[in-house]
Amino acid sequence: MDEVDASLDEANLRRFAELVEEYSQNIQIVAITHRRLTMEKADIMYGVTLEEPGLSKVISVKLSEWE
Structure with missing residues (x-):
């Protein structure tokens, strides 16, 4: 889903x-x-x-391990 929540107000979000x-x-x-x-x-x-101009890096975070 790509930005399907972008136009929602707070209640609908x-x-x-x-x-x-x-x-x-x-x-x-x-x-x-x-x-x-x-x-x-x-x-x-x-x-x-x-990290550097022209060099993209993918990062990931497991939220259960991040405190």
């Missing part, structure tokens, strides 16, 4: 996040988002960073 959490119990969901509430429901987050 909460409903969407709860729905994603429920569905993720049975299926794998990949969401591309900038919304914090959606990211908070994730088990693993991936990101891309530029």
